Amino acid sequence: MIRIPVANTIRLRRIALRQSYRFALLLLIIAVTVNAALQSNFFRPSVLSDDLQTYLPLMLLAAGQTIVIIGGGVDLSVGAIVSLVDVLVVRTMGGNPGASQVFLAIGLGLATGALAGLVNGICVAYLRFQPIVTTFATSFVFSGLALWVMSSPGGNVPPGLVDAYQANLLGLPVVLWVMVVVLVLWNFLRSTRYGRYLYAVGGQSMSAYVTGVPVSLVRLSTYIFSGLMAAFTAVALVMSTNTGDPLIGGPMTLESIVAVVLGGTRLSGGQGGVAGSLIGVVILSLILNIISFANIPTWWQTLVNALIVLLALTGPGIVALVRRKL
């Protein structure tokens, strides 16, 4: 008898989780349809692969941001971490590196990203600073460091790295495999005890604390994940842009948050998932694509894009409002 309500809540929770993706999927289908109608070669494998190469960096960043947001925080420093790791990797590789130096540079970049996340995490989880202002403050430190490492865009990376980014593996683009790995790892993570802790901390930190969840540790870990994913983003950017840029990550911070919200993860935490955010990134990019193919006058493009994004962000709210009024 006692089990029934538990089963019910689990079922309700599953439905809620499924719903978080539903709107994003609907938007995706609309965006793909419109895009395919406007762009005749949209479904050609080489075009799709090119598109995916462009999306991947923001996807990786949004995946990390999702974990922080599910845990009840937000990370405004991810863009700065991307910039820092980007120039650090290029700088460490130097002009003509051997294989070991390339791995060293990437390893150093990933470690730096995780370390930056650790700093954020300690401030938020253990010193109890508020996430928004903390990560805003650390973003200055990270972007300052990025400028210190390399004050203007430059440097180049070995052609092998660029080729690797564009390569195919078992008939499918490497970038697609990376996406699949991210999704598989995320689904594994979510099924572990850590995954349940993550949702509990974001949803009801007080009850989580009372029931013995190591709240601070989980919070700390979300920022490390986010820093690490920002570092992977930077590596992907280095491989796709073939150069270093100390300002490259700046605009990506807010884009990552928009992608996460578009994907159905609520900013209040405790709900959502990485798959939705990846869909969110695709939607964002498709909207831009559609606008450039739709012959909209140049000066109206930004407004149209922003209005569509705003509509997509407020969509679930509008649906809920209509339901309440009915």
Added chain:
Amino acid sequence: MMKRLRLGSTVIALLLAIGLFVLGGLVHPGFANYSLAINILRLAAFLGVVAAGQTLVIIGGGEGIDLSVGSVITLGAILVYQVANGSDVMVLPALIVALAVGVGIGAVNGLGITLLRIPPLVMTLGMAGVVQGLILVVTQGRLTGATAPLMVALITSPLAFEIPGVVLIWLLLGIVMWMLLERTPYGKQLFAIGVNRTTARLSGVRVPAILVLTYALSGMLAALAGFVLLGYTQRVFLNLGADYTLPSVAAVVVGGTLLAGGQGSYLGTMAGALVLTILTSLLTTLLLPESARQIVFGGTLLLLLSFYGRQHRLRS
């Protein structure tokens, strides 16, 4: 107790501002002189005007934040620039147009947040993009217009004791904000909403109306900031206001207003704006490279947060 805490953080911020200024004078002779102090006040005034709206929004609680202010500043400045077009007579109509547009944008933010229940961060972030788009449509990429001499006289030129008008405007705004928050029903209701929305609603506060009004005020104050900023720069560019968005939030927090809402004061925000401006000026005066400036700024901000940006322990 709450009153004391609030006063306490304001005093800390003020002392910090003075301390930083004196420190500036010690490490760099010539930093702490009268004309530089006036210049700092002038620069702090711009941040202070934007942060006034941000203070209201944050006091209102519910994760209130307005990330659209930067774009609204730019739009406000561009509207004044184009409508007034260098004519003194048109300054007032231009200001009214800019403020009205600011109110409209803020009201849409407020409606989205209350009616559609969109989180403020998401709503105002989306709105920032829309306003950026509006700017491109309004200007078509050409920034034509001019700044009226009257604006320069009112805002930039020294009035008495070398003090420019913008500082007096800021002081006036400070008094208005104090009256608004402490002496009007609106202020009391805003604090009540910030502390607890449900109890506020149950005790008869019309929560959605107050919140829409608050975001509208924030939009209006951002447009006003665009107006005064234009009087100083005398020309506009497409990212004029961009660098004010997150610093306005930082000024509010440094001034002791809790991001959780329900507690804070504009006097604190004014002190916070001073602290941030003095810090920036000091770092510029020391001729540090951009990288070092950013690192020190971020580090100091973190240090300031450790004084009063902290949340409660879960245990307590």
